[in-house]
Amino acid sequence: MAIAARPIRSHATPAPRRKAKPVEYNILFTATLCLLAAGAVMVYSASSARTLLEGQGDGTMYLVKYLAFGAVGLVVLQVLARNGLELLARLTPALLALSFVLLIAVKIPGVGVEINGAQRWLGAGPLQFQPSELMKLALVLYAAGLLATTPSRLRSLRGVTGPLLLVAGAAIVLVASQPDLGTALVIAFTLGALLLVAGVPLGLLAKIAGTGAVLVLLFALADPERVSRLTAFMNPWADASDTGFQSVQGQIAVGSGGFFGVGLGESVQKVFYLPEAHTDFILAVIGEELGIAGICGLLFLYGLIGYAGLRTAKAAATRYTQLLAAGLTGLIMCQALLNVFAVLGLAPLTGVPLPFISSGSSSLLTLLATMGLLLNIAARSTSHLAAVGHPAEDRGDARGSRGAESGDRGGRDGRARRAGAGSRRAAEGRGG
Numbered sequence: 001m002a003i004a005a006r007p008i009r010s011h012a013t014p015a016p017r018r019k020a021k022p023v024e025y026n027i028l029f030t031a032t033l034c035l036l037a038a039g040a041v042m043v044y045s046a047s048s049a050r051t052l053l054e055g056q057g058d059g060t061m062y063l064v065k066y067l068a069f070g071a072v073g074l075v076v077l078q079v080l081a082r083n084g085l086e087l088l089a090r091l092t093p094a095l096l097a098l099s100f101v102l103l104i105a106v107k108i109p110g111v112g113v114e115i116n117g118a119q120r121w122l123g124a125g126p127l128q129f130q131p132s133e134l135m136k137l138a139l140v141l142y143a144a145g146l147l148a149t150t151p152s153r154l155r156s157l158r159g160v161t162g163p164l165l166l167v168a169g170a171a172i173v174l175v176a177s178q179p180d181l182g183t184a185l186v187i188a189f190t191l192g193a194l195l196l197v198a199g200v201p202l203g204l205l206a207k208i209a210g211t212g213a214v215l216v217l218l219f220a221l222a223d224p225e226r227v228s229r230l231t232a233f234m235n236p237w238a239d240a241s242d243t244g245f246q247s248v249q250g251q252i253a254v255g256s257g258g259f260f261g262v263g264l265g266e267s268v269q270k271v272f273y274l275p276e277a278h279t280d281f282i283l284a285v286i287g288e289e290l291g292i293a294g295i296c297g298l299l300f301l302y303g304l305i306g307y308a309g310l311r312t313a314k315a316a317a318t319r320y321t322q323l324l325a326a327g328l329t330g331l332i333m334c335q336a337l338l339n340v341f342a343v344l345g346l347a348p349l350t351g352v353p354l355p356f357i358s359s360g361s362s363s364l365l366t367l368l369a370t371m372g373l374l375l376n377i378a379a380r381s382t383s384h385l386a387a388v389g390h391p392a393e394d395r396g397d398a399r400g401s402r403g404a405e406s407g408d409r410g411g412r413d414g415r416a417r418r419a420g421a422g423s424r425r426a427a428e429g430r431g432g
Contacts, residue, residue, distance in 0.1 A: 024315070025378040027308035031301045032077075032371050035356035036070055038298065043359045045264060046285040047278035049271045062278050062359045069361040073368030080372030081379065088373065089320070092141040096167070099138045102131035103174040120178045121362075130362035132175045132183045136190070137366055139168055140327040143191055147198045148320035164191075165208070176219060181226070182350030186335045188212055193330035197313070198323055233348035246281070249273045250343050254287035254295075261291030278359045280351050283343040298357070302336045305329070309374055315381040325381075328374045332367065 043066045048059030106112035113121040121128040176184040220226040228243040236244030253269035267288040270277040286294045309329025316322040339354045341347035353360040355367050
């Protein structure tokens with residue numbers, strides 16, 4: 001009689017499967033790669049014809065530079081996305097101090113590099129770095145850490161204008177004096193958005209914004225060139241051959257593209273008329289070659305970054321990572337919107353590159369590092385990994401200040417709390 005063989009059960013432990021990344025992580029990473037791919041194509045399209053006509057090689061000079069710094073930036077992105085947040089959180093004071101030292105070094109004759117009347121760079125030849133780009137990231141890290149560990153500062157003008165706005169104001173003055181008003185405005189708008197997210201009362205925020213607007217206006221009126229830029233923004237066609245030339249040529253490029261554009265590589269404005277076609281005004285080339293449809297596709301990708309970045313901030317486990325994610329998202333979005341508005345004639349020309357698209361080594365490296373930190377927070381926000389808190393949040397006084405803030409928030413909205421809400425918040429704070 002045949003005996004049926006029983007299947008042998010394996011007692012081997014199954015190999016652990018890699019945990020899937022949150023949807024916010026995938027959106028941010030995919031949108032960034034799409035922008036980089038579009039940037040490589042458009043940098044080559046916007047620069048190749050003019051470099052050939054000027055005898056600067058075979059037309060691939062700016063493309064090679066973009067690809068080289070983009071590759072380095074992607075390495076930085078991957079490192080920071082995996083384990084860079086803890087390190088930068090602890091090195092923020094040193095990073096901020098280094099940024100100030102470099103900004104001051106730019107002003108030293110013989111050290112800073114002057115291009116087109118602006119002294120903004122350090123280095124030599126193709127290896128040049130713009131310290132103001134590093135300052136943008138350092139200020140977001142500093143502001144997020146300060147607002148997370150001392151939330152009581154948000155309740156008074158003196159508390160907000162203490163260490164935060166004094167440090168930010170000094171950085172903005174140094175950047176604007178290069179002159180680089182565009183980057184200074186990006187810093188101001190980013191910090192304003194961060195203060196709003198942190199919970200600064202709207203009345204107090206309006207006072208800060210009003211004071212800043214008056215100071216910017218006075219700074220602009222102090223220099224005839226800045227005044228001419230402001231008046232040209234109001235009516236660029238009134239002096240289309242001089243102060244309004246760049247703005248008018250950008251509008252002509254976008255208008256001549258229609259809805260679907262004249263075709264990739266077929267732009268006329270980029271060759272003979274449009275200054276800085278591969279950097280500040282690359283959006284105008286996109287509008288001429290790919291039309292309004294191309295611009296809308298680009299804005300859609302930025303919209304995805306904004307959406308996923310804010311969802312990341314909402315899902316972050318600690319106050320520090322919440323504010324940091326909001327600040328990093330605001331940095332990317334403020335720079336993108338300022339460039340788009342300037343090219344479309346909705347804001348004065350500021351010389352701000354389009355994030356991930358324009359040719360600019362310093363901006364590209366800094367923005368990819370920014371995205372790496374945002375991806376790090378996104379990966380942790382809904383995963384089993386431990387959340388990262390700012391180093392000062394581990395102290396007892398920081399926990400106490402968070403508890404006081406929670407109590408103040410509960411008292412303002414007038415709603416009764418459910419039992420156990422405070423203990424759950426405390427447990428979440430200890431988990432970070």
